Amino acid sequence: MTTEQLAVNTIKALTMDAVQRANSGHPGMPMGMADVGVVLWTKFLRVDPTDPTWPNRDRFVLSNGHGSMLLYSLLHLAGFGLTMDDLRRFRQWGSPTPGHPERLPELGIEMTTGPLGQGFGTAVGMAIAEAHLRAVFGSDLVSHHTYAFVSDGDLMEGIASEAASLAGHLGLGRIVYVYDDNNISIEGPTDIAFTEDVLARVAAMGWHTVDVDGHDRGALEEAIIEARAVADRPSLIAAHTHIAHGAPNLQDTAQSHGSPLGDDEIALAKEAMGWPVDSSFEVADEVYALFAEAMARGTEARHAWERRRDDVFVADTDVAAKWTSYWIPDPIVVGSLGYEVGASVATRQASGKALNAIAENAPYLLGGSADLAPSTNTLLDGAGDLQAGSPEGRNLHFGVREHAMAAAVNGMVAHGGLRAYGATFLVFSDYMRPAVRLAALMEVPSIFVWTHDSIFLGEDGPTHQPIEHLASLRAIPNLWVVRPADAGETAEAWELALRRTEGPTALVLSRQGLPVLDRSGKEGLVHRGGYVLRDGKDAVVVATGSEVTVALEAAEILARDGRSVRVVSLPCWEAFQAQDEEYRSGVLGIGLPAASLEAGSTLGWERFVGTGGLTLGIDRFGASAPLKRLAEEWGFTAELVAERIESWLEGQSAT
Ligand SMILES: Cc1ncc(C[n+]2csc(CCOP(=O)(O)OP(=O)(O)O)c2C)c(N)n1
Ligand SMILES: [Mg+2]
Numbered sequence: 246m247t248t249e250q251l252a253v254n255t256i257k258a259l260t261m262d263a264v265q266r267a268n269s270g271h272p273g274m275p276m277g278m279a280d281v282g283v284v285l286w287t288k289f290l291r292v293d294p295t296d297p298t299w300p301n302r303d304r305f306v307l308s309n310g311h312g313s314m315l316l317y318s319l320l321h322l323a324g325f326g327l328t329m330d331d332l333r334r335f336r337q338w339g340s341p342t343p344g345h346p347e348r349l350p351e352l353g354i355e356m357t358t359g360p361l362g363q364g365f366g367t368a369v370g371m372a373i374a375e376a377h378l379r380a381v382f383g384s385d386l387v388s389h390h391t392y393a394f395v396s397d398g399d400l401m402e403g404i405a406s407e408a409a410s411l412a413g414h415l416g417l418g419r420i421v422y423v424y425d426d427n428n429i430s431i432e433g434p435t436d437i438a439f440t441e442d443v444l445a446r447v448a449a450m451g452w453h454t455v456d457v458d459g460h461d462r463g464a465l466e467e468a469i470i471e472a473r474a475v476a477d478r479p480s481l482i483a484a485h486t487h488i489a490h491g492a493p494n495l496q497d498t499a500q501s502h503g504s505p506l507g508d509d510e511i512a513l514a515k516e517a518m519g520w521p522v523d524s525s526f527e528v529a530d531e532v533y534a535l536f537a538e539a540m541a542r543g544t545e546a547r548h549a550w551e552r553r554r555d556d557v558f559v560a561d562t563d564v565a566a567k568w569t570s571y572w573i574p575d576p577i578v579v580g581s582l583g584y585e586v587g588a589s590v591a592t593r594q595a596s597g598k599a600l601n602a603i604a605e606n607a608p609y610l611l612g613g614s615a616d617l618a619p620s621t622n623t624l625l626d627g628a629g630d631l632q633a634g635s636p637e638g639r640n641l642h643f644g645v646r647e648h649a650m651a652a653a654v655n656g657m658v659a660h661g662g663l664r665a666y667g668a669t670f671l672v673f674s675d676y677m678r679p680a681v682r683l684a685a686l687m688e689v690p691s692i693f694v695w696t697h698d699s700i701f702l703g704e705d706g707p708t709h710q711p712i713e714h715l716a717s718l719r720a721i722p723n724l725w726v727v728r729p730a731d732a733g734e735t736a737e738a739w740e741l742a743l744r745r746t747e748g749p750t751a752l753v754l755s756r757q758g759l760p761v762l763d764r765s766g767k768e769g770l771v772h773r774g775g776y777v778l779r780d781g782k783d784a785v786v787v788a789t790g791s792e793v794t795v796a797l798e799a800a801e802i803l804a805r806d807g808r809s810v811r812v813v814s815l816p817c818w819e820a821f822q823a824q825d826e827e828y829r830s831g832v833l834g835i836g837l838p839a840a841s842l843e844a845g846s847t848l849g850w851e852r853f854v855g856t857g858g859l860t861l862g863i864d865r866f867g868a869s870a871p872l873k874r875l876a877e878e879w880g881f882t883a884e885l886v887a888e889r890i891e892s893w894l895e896g897q898s899a900t
Pocket of ligand 1: 425427
């Protein structure tokens, strides 16, 4: 038996053993893709276990993350710091081998996968990052491939079509995806639901495609060589495989997808491949040696890259400084953008101005919109379009593909060396949500710009008017949602987003003009999530975004009646929650009757106003009308808010 075959058998055996031991997991895919895994990892993938995060490594994404044992086996064999003991603890509490891969670049896990389609879309972002950085720094510094394994499920997902279309348009020739074309998904043979010609579909989107026997390693090698040679188009290699390859009774069955094979079937499979039946978690030295040799080539590639980099940096110290500024950016300071207090400025407009001011000094910042740049104000002046022929451009046109946009932004950021944003209307954040959640889970600091943030976008009506979105986004752990009240807060919100490195930030911005507030003495407080804008001792109103102005005006009206009402601007719940108790209670004025005011779902506001507090919001769908009429109908004018608070306060003192 060749060492290569022994390596394939080793992956199959490790997979069967680990899944059986955990009594849960997905043995079918790793067994079916073991041949592909060995070919790619020992012959092509340029990674270095002695320095897993070196910038110019190839990126490898296992989009069909249910087959995590394939990745864990490969990482273990390649010496990435996953021990045999870690494999034994597959799917156990605290192990680095959870059910689905969780991003940990230090261990060689480039992203979290499991939700099908996300790996497909995110890796497109990694390839965009590579193309852009290569154009900016030259191929001595950046030149690598992005590989992914994708499954039937990945390709059935809508996001894969969006992302494939985008990748084809951009001509991302460094993408090489291998499709685990096994005709099986959970409910049975794929022909119960999935009968299209997948290769014809992506070919029509501008991809290079090829069909191979996924167990013929020679043919796979040829196909990968061919795919790498296609420089102007992404490649999809359909590898015809057998799920649970080598399991005599369970090969080609849906049953092998997500259940342990069972001791008897494992014994038969091991016997059939000439493996000692009573051994488990065994790796022969020659298999380690095969991988060590391949990884040594990765280490040498890294050394060669470091030598080239040092030469470039010595020859041109500006490039050295620029490289450092991309990979280790200085903290952003926006400063005053020269607005006059009282001027009417939509926060989306202020965002566009802040973004452009920042981008001038932050060349590593790029992004775009899902066909709404003129509305989201996210175009970078003079930065050029990122297109196939101009990868150095920094304005991305994602097309009307919100989900792929979010995944691609995650991929660009996860790649390293860049910060990226994606923009659309807040109501369409629903079309991005799975990728936004994944950014939060991966702790990737993507930036999402969502404008037209309330019913006050007006005439477009309830289809375009967000209601539950703020509440539902705030419910995502580790996503920071910032809804600034005016132009000044907006600039600070961008600062906050860019300083954040441990997770994504959403900027939620108004379509309509809002008066620039007098925030003198309160600059920088957006970073603390919330602060007192106007002091008062009888009651407190906590508001965000466009409702802060309404709250201030209502407080003014109430003051005429002798009520002293404090107004708190609370642009970011999550930043506020991160403050110490003393700061928080100082701002909220614990003990005061408290009301919240936000043009959206009231869900969650009890957190700040208490269960006895008054929550002014909108718990129904919006309506198509001019915004003034909507404010009158639903009690959001300053007068109506003042009245509602006054009668509530009267009720309070009566009881
Ligand atoms: C978005 C999403 N929907 C559903 C699932 C549950 N799920 C996991 S794998 C899978 C499909 C399995 O078929 P395939 O992708 O072909 O993988 P194979 O069984 O061939 O390994 C499904 C529906 C998921 N992980 N992600
Ligand atoms: Mg399948």
